[in-house]
Amino acid sequence: MHTLSDYYFSSILDFLQNQGLNTQSVLSAISFNEYVDKNSLQLAPRISLHSYNALLSFASTALNSPLFGFELGKHIRTADYGVLGYLIESSSHLANAIESLLHYDSLVADIGKAHFEQHADTATVRWLPHALCNTQVIQRNMTAWVSVIRQLLNPQLSPTRVEFTESFTSQQIKQLSTWFNCPVKGNAQYNQISFAKAFLALPFKTDNSAINSALKQVSQQQLSEFKSQQNLSEHITVLLMAKSDLQECTLIKTAAAVNLTPRTLQRRLKENHLTFAQLLENERKRRAEILINNTSLIELATLLGFKDQSSFNRAFYRWYGCSPRKYREKT
Structure with a gap:
């Protein structure tokens, strides 16, 4: 991001x-x-x-x-x-x-x-x-x-x-x-x-060499923290992409996979203006676009980790402004 x-x-x-x-x-x-x-x-x-x-x-x-x-x-x-x-x-x-x-x-x-x-x-x-x-x-x-x-x-x-x-x-x-x-x-x-x-x-x-030296230390620390936050979101994205389906992709299980507590994971993502829910939704949307033309809508909802068809339909409408069926008719 x-x-x-x-x-x-x-x-x-x-x-x-x-x-x-x-x-x-x-x-x-x-x-x-x-x-x-x-x-x-x-x-x-x-x-x-x-x-x-x-x-x-x-x-x-x-x-x-x-x-x-x-x-x-x-x-x-x-x-x-x-x-x-x-x-x-x-x-x-x-x-x-x-x-x-x-x-x-x-x-x-x-x-x-x-x-x-x-x-x-x-x-x-x-x-x-x-x-x-x-x-x-x-x-x-x-x-x-x-x-x-x-x-x-x-x-x-x-x-x-x-x-x-x-x-x-x-x-x-x-x-x-x-x-x-x-x-x-x-x-x-x-x-x-x-x-x-x-x-x-x-x-x-x-x-001012003394101030410049001190500010370089501060800048390096901030840069290390920033890269760490970026690497974390990239790591989670790769983990989600590697899943055969997105069932059971919860904050708790993902935090355990990256050796963090759920609270720490949320805090570190928040520092980079991200949430686990956003990363999961990004992966759902990416897969939906790839699979929608060769997968039944019921199966697609399951693969994307939705509990029921209506939840999938609401999310899809939020992403594309139309129902999955209408989207498939257009493409």
Whole structure:
């Protein structure tokens, strides 16, 4: 499951509030329900890519701004990156900051991979977003990197070239080029920022080696915990996929299979904004789509672990908006 931190998500809500959009109205408009506690409306520690896409798309439409992600990225603050922001801020120079970004980026958003290349006189940071990331997500990510570095080094600092895989109008390209202060290309092979290699040695005004060292330890601990949570959900998914049928696939039995108590399993999944019920439903839905055309509906309900046909029918309608029989007639 691809996610981002609650503080990175919340920074968008803060920005929108400054634009006159009420936070609760915005969240209701995108049917947001990712809360730790719905009574207090506290956001979960990690927010899904689905909700992130939905929020940026809604904001782009509501503000009539096709370049909303770009505008949002321009106003990024290092604090919006959480611990990683402070780690970058305390770096000695740009090369050190990029190293931290590449290693700990998933703490902020596990929605893509960053790569770094050096050539004779040029260095390039390339971002490979998850396939589901929309154009607003890509705009924000690319713009925010340049904005943060300008804040920490020099407001006049400019890349030599910026490339987007997305399409833009000539007017939008002009707007992007003016802010980046360099040529901007759309419909490119990669989303990437190229800049003079000499920039890598530029010192940060906020250089603090002691704080940087301490923050690296904190970041490494958080990264280990995050990977552990991801590995757990992947492990459970593999266990469910290996079952010949999903009868008796309970929380208690699954927790025992991964050597955890049911309470600990639920807690660790919750930290990654998941539940055992969600993982089981994902596997049921995956199997239903594969088996529905060559399995009787009664047998399919049993294979998917439902106690009766009506429970299966209700779940199927929730997944696809129609009954299993209607779905089979369409395919």
